[in-house]
Amino acid sequence: MTIGELLNYGFDHLSQAGIPDAVLEAELLLEYAIGKERIYLHLHRSQNVSETDQEKYQSYIADRCRHQPLQYIVGQTEFYGLKFKSDKRSLIPRPETEILVEEVLEHWQPGFHSILDIGTGSGIIAIALAKHLASARITAIDQSSGALELAGENIKLHGLEGRIILAQEDLFPSAPDKFDCIVSNPPYIPSNQMAGLQPEVRLFEPALALDGGTDGLDFYRRIAGGVAGRLNHPGFVALEVGMGQAEVVAKMMSQALPESEIIIKKDLAGINRVVLVKMQ
Ligand SMILES: C[S@@+](CC[C@H](N)C(=O)[O-])C[C@H]1O[C@@H](n2cnc3c(N)ncnc32)[C@H](O)[C@@H]1O
Known part of the structure; x- marks a missing residue:
């Protein structure tokens, strides 16, 4: 033919x-x-x-x-102008997550060194940040061994082996380390909406990367519960949120860090997408 x-x-x-x-x-x-x-x-x-x-x-x-996603078929994808391996071991990066990376870069200050990336998946956030922040040492956590394997392959692809440490943990590292920046795009789909997702997502992407519990907010509650003991001052937290979740997540975070300044950023569709929590 x-x-x-x-x-x-x-x-x-x-x-x-x-x-x-x-x-x-x-x-x-x-x-x-x-x-x-x-x-x-x-x-x-x-x-x-x-x-x-x-x-x-x-x-x-x-x-x-x-309905297998194109990125899984060809085994690659792009994020923040960089190429990444992509397969069913982890979520496909979404364009709105680029806003999260942009906000971290904008609020990073001279003198900051450490970043915790919670739920790193294929490693895209950690890798994009490492490429742009020469002084950053990044700890990237995931609970999924498949995702961590893929993140490791992507870290190698970008020659960042010495800069990003991967760990299989439940949200926070077990060592009591503190960080200048905590970034996360956690699972945030309410459990009862999982069955209604488009087939590309529902049949192929890992449920562990999507399901945020009954109201979609389980991970934000847990992050808010642990953040005070993990964030350096000055320092900041940057969280991607789902549609309609920004205000409630902002409230949780301001209760967890009462002295903080909260900023909400919209994505290109005008949806409140990133909650920033800054501590001086
Ligand atoms: C929405 S995906 C984000 C993946 C990637 N950071 C991105 O933005 O494309 C959420 C990630 O959180 C991970 N995850 C789920 N539960 C977790 C937990 N209890 N501790 C650490 N990571 C978890 C999932 O395996 C998944 O990789």
Whole structure:
């Protein structure tokens, strides 16, 4: 088959399976299957594709028709301008989490050194911060051994082995360390909304990365419960939150750190997305 025929094949199957953006996804998957950029596909529509690459593409299309996320099929993703390995061991990074990274970079002060990343998943937040903050030493925690394995592979990919320490712990490290910055994108979907998530998320992404308990706020309660003993002064906490959660999380945090200044930041869709808690 030619590139053009394969693109039509991909589009027909993806649109029949109800995948939005079937044109774009058919092209992206062919890019990965034959290792050429999209512009090449457009300029060489009548070029024949080898049988091996055809089979690879058809299996990618079949996986996508079963609603497997594209990032898991091709095994990679981008976050904050960096490439990362991505697979079912961890959540796929979301664009709104880039706001969390931006806020940490904006509120970082000279003299700060240590960061705790709670629920590091594939390591994207810790790695993006390490790339931009030359003086930062980062402890990245997760409860999932699969996620920690993937984070380790991503840390190696970016040559940051000496800068980020991974630990399998339940939220906070067992050693009584304190940090200049605590950052987290914890699970925050209310348990009763898990069954209604789109199939890409519900069937493929790990529930441990999503389920935030009955009202979605379990992890914020636990972070608020432990934060006072873990944050240096001056220091700050940056938390990603779900839609409608910012005010209640801000309240929990101001009760946990009564002297703090609280700032709420919106994402590009205008949703309150990051709660910052600053201690002088
Ligand atoms: C929403 S995901 C965030 C992953 C990554 N930081 C990101 O922003 O894409 C939440 C992460 O918290 C981890 N997690 C869940 N419960 C935890 C716990 N009790 N202690 C530490 N990490 C936990 C999950 O395994 C998952 O990797």
